[in-house]
Amino acid sequence: MSGAGYVAVAVGGCALGWLSAWLVLRPRRADAARQVPAPDSLEREVLRRSSTGYLVLSPQGRPLLSNPRARELGVLVGGIVDRGVLDAAERAAVSGEPVDVELEPVQPPSLTTATTPSTAPTAIRAVVQSIDDERILVAVTDESAAQRVEAVRRDFVANVSHELKTPVAAIGLLAEATLDSADDPESVRHFAGRLHSESTRLGALVTELITLSRLQGADPQADAAVVEVDAVVDEAIRRQAAAAEAAGITVVADEDSMLLVRGDRALLTMALTNLVSNAINYSPAGTQVSVSRTTSEGHVRIAVTDRGVGIAPEYTERVFERFFRVDPARSRSTGGTGLGLAIVKQVAANHGGTATVWSRPGLGSTFTLSVPNYPGADGLGAAAPSSGTPSSVHRGAA
Incomplete structure (x- = not known):
């Protein structure tokens, strides 16, 4: 066979290989394309699963779009929009600026069976802003956990302040008494012993405060x-x-x-x-x-x-x-x-x-x-x- 024949055979083999690969991979690519949601359906799925409630209103206050979380948080119940949100939407449409709204917690029907008093929302916050002349966006979040953490933090700081004041004040008074009793060895020994006890107690308190703080922010695993x-x-x-x-x-x-x-x-x-x-x-x-x-x-x-x-x-x-x-x-x-x-x-x-x-x-x-x-x-x-x-x-x- 001549050199040209060899070249022809080689080219034909490459072409046949590419054709076979294309026939094999085409169904896989088609399957992969079918498995990936269309952009519109993907966006709706993300919206549906979001932990933030979203509600889109018309300038007249008519709901155009909402996700389940917005209904769970009581912003839209039975097709009726919360009065506070409607008032904020009117202000946002006029000013063009976002409006924050603190909403009264409600117990909508969707949460009646699934929510216990300890997990029911206690603080709901909405941010209302105008998207354009025809739509107003309402984003709603449950701030209950953050509110509880802040309350715990305030109580903790108040308690710590009170508990630390006692040994610190005692150490100050005992140190003063020790200085005043410099000529009385027996009194000095007595006050020094008390100083040692109070300082030990203060050290234990600080150590346990640090331990508790670390535990509260620690990764259990x-x-x-x-x-x-x-x-x-x-x-x-x-x-x-x-x-x-x-x-x-x-x-x-x-x-x-x-x-x-x-x-x-x-x-x-x-x-x-x-x-x-x-x-x-x-x-x-x-x-x-x-x-x-x-x-x-x-x-x-x-x-x-x-x-x-x-x-x-x-x-x-x-x-x-x-x-x-x-x-x-x-x-x-x-x-x-x-x-x-x-x-x-x-x-x-x-x-x-x-x-x-x-x-x-x-x-x-x-x-x-x-x-x-x-x-x-x-x-x-x-x-x-x-x-x-x-x-x-x-x-x-x-």
């Missing part, structure tokens, strides 16, 4: 790992062994459970340590504090029970609030900051769990830390290695 519950219990009891011995309290724990959870071991240990410390501080000498572990409905529950004075029913819902103290005098005498149980609650929340309390005056209290167990590990994990049990801690039925 940042340091997540498989945690042995028995190791957490042993470490929490060990940390409080000296305090228990000094108070004449016996801490007992049930048998090792071999349960596993997923989370941050250091935070879980800190939370349980706070519960054990709280039980010791509020128990009379010669009594027991019990720590028990159970699993139920996919959660590991670690319960700390004391035989103290108990908590009145009207206070049980508030014990996890920051700086709340059932007995302020006793809390301060034991060095309590009023943040220990708030930290416990935040640690539980960060792990997808809860912190609860059962208490009766004269019978004692049971605080329970509940967190989801490790999937498929209902008591099947390896037992935690023992690092020694303090003399004030006993194994057995709690």
Whole structure:
């Protein structure tokens, strides 16, 4: 075959290859084109799924377009536009400037069954602006969460200011008294001891404030790992062994459970340590504090029970609030900051769990830390290695 024949064969082969590839890929491209929504349908789908409510009005206040969120927030109910939005639309059409409107929260029918009082909107804000001579856009947002955060922030700042003033003022007065008693060694020693106590309390308060602040802004999964519950219990009891011995309290724990959870071991240990410390501080000498572990409905529950004075029913819902103290005098005498149980609650929340309390005056209290167990590990994990049990801690039925 001549050189020209070879060239012809090569060109024919390339052409045949390109034709085959085009025939094979054309159906795939057609399928892909069919799978991508048309621009108009895509825009409508985005509008439908938006967490912001959108409503487009005519200059006469007639609704031209709306998404489900606008109806959920009560801006458009039964085809009727909220009166405040209509008034704002008139002003926006005249001025050409955006108009902010604070709307009264409503409970439209679409939220009656799906919304609980804790999630129902409490603050709704609308921004009304003119698009052109024929259309006015209303953007509606639920500001409830932001409002709650701001309220918590204000309360927190007020509480912190109040709590910090007490030890700071005490340190100032004690320092002044120490200076005035420079010629009296006995008084100097007395005031110096008080200064040390107040500075220790102030340091503990600042440390726990920092801890709580970090917990509230922390990523719960940042340091997540498989945690042995028995190791957490042993470490929490060990940390409080000296305090228990000094108070004449016996801490007992049930048998090792071999349960596993997923989370941050250091935070879980800190939370349980706070519960054990709280039980010791509020128990009379010669009594027991019990720590028990159970699993139920996919959660590991670690319960700390004391035989103290108990908590009145009207206070049980508030014990996890920051700086709340059932007995302020006793809390301060034991060095309590009023943040220990708030930290416990935040640690539980960060792990997808809860912190609860059962208490009766004269019978004692049971605080329970509940967190989801490790999937498929209902008591099947390896037992935690023992690092020694303090003399004030006993194994057995709690």
